[in-house]
Amino acid sequence: MKRIGILGGTYDPIHHGHLRAAEEVREDLELEEVLFIPAGQPPHKHRPDLTPFAYRFEMTRLAVEGVPGFRVSDIEGRMPGPSYSVRTLERLRAEQPAEYFFVLGLDAFLEIETWFEYWRLPRLAHLVVISRGSDGERAFREKAREVFPEVVEEGGYLRLPGAYTLRFVPVTRLEISSTNIRRAVRRGRSIRFLVPESVRRFILTHGLYR
Ligand code: ATP
Ligand code: MG
Secondary structure, three states: OEEEEEEEEEEOOOHHHHHHHHHHHHHHHHOOOOEEEEEEOOOOOOOOOOOHHHHHHHHHHHHHHHOOOEOOHHHHHHOOOOOOHHHHHHHHHOOOOOEEEEEEHHHOOOOHHHOOHHHHHOOOOOEEEEEEEOOOHHHOOOOOHHHOOOOOEEEOEOOOOOOOEEEEEEEEEOOOOOHHHHHHHOOOOOEEEEEEEEHHHHHHHHOOOO
């Protein structure tokens, strides 16, 4: 079975922080593919200024174009209602059977109980929690045991009996955020080298974030 990583995000816009983290996870877990999934309607973000899906999808597509092992999926743009990860995963598994690795930041994992039917996540995919450096590993383990008390230690990662694994992967976290990029554009400042050049051009051409 193909090993596929899933990196969901608002991607408003995608930036080099996302891309570098994805590259390190791909290498570390020996994934054949990393699937970037722009959120349809992100349930956790209350942003009236959210850029329409078609633009966020196109920027993500431009960012991964020509990058070996990187791909973009429009699956959440095709599904109605709020984008819940368990639903996306179910749909993906139906469309393309594979061994999926669902990647999320430690900050998101620490709030996992606020996610729709979060307990089903490790029954659909491995959970890969990423964070800068290894200092977050302790917080990851504590939270994992709190939320999934049945987890057992298994060679460097945690396993839920009858389900998938939960693991921590430290990555280089570049201090780049979409919020700061949007703010820079609004102020007429340069965003060169924060995002791929094709994405920078797209933002300027379409007058996004003004
Ligand atoms: P915003 O500023 O609008 O919240 P963001 O930069 O955090 O945007 P998201 O689209 O929310 O980007 O992030 C998608 C995923 O990428 C999340 O799991 C998040 O933890 C992770 N991520 C965001 N920025 C970085 C970064 N600089 N390095 C590594 N991972 C990142
Ligand atoms: Mg964020």
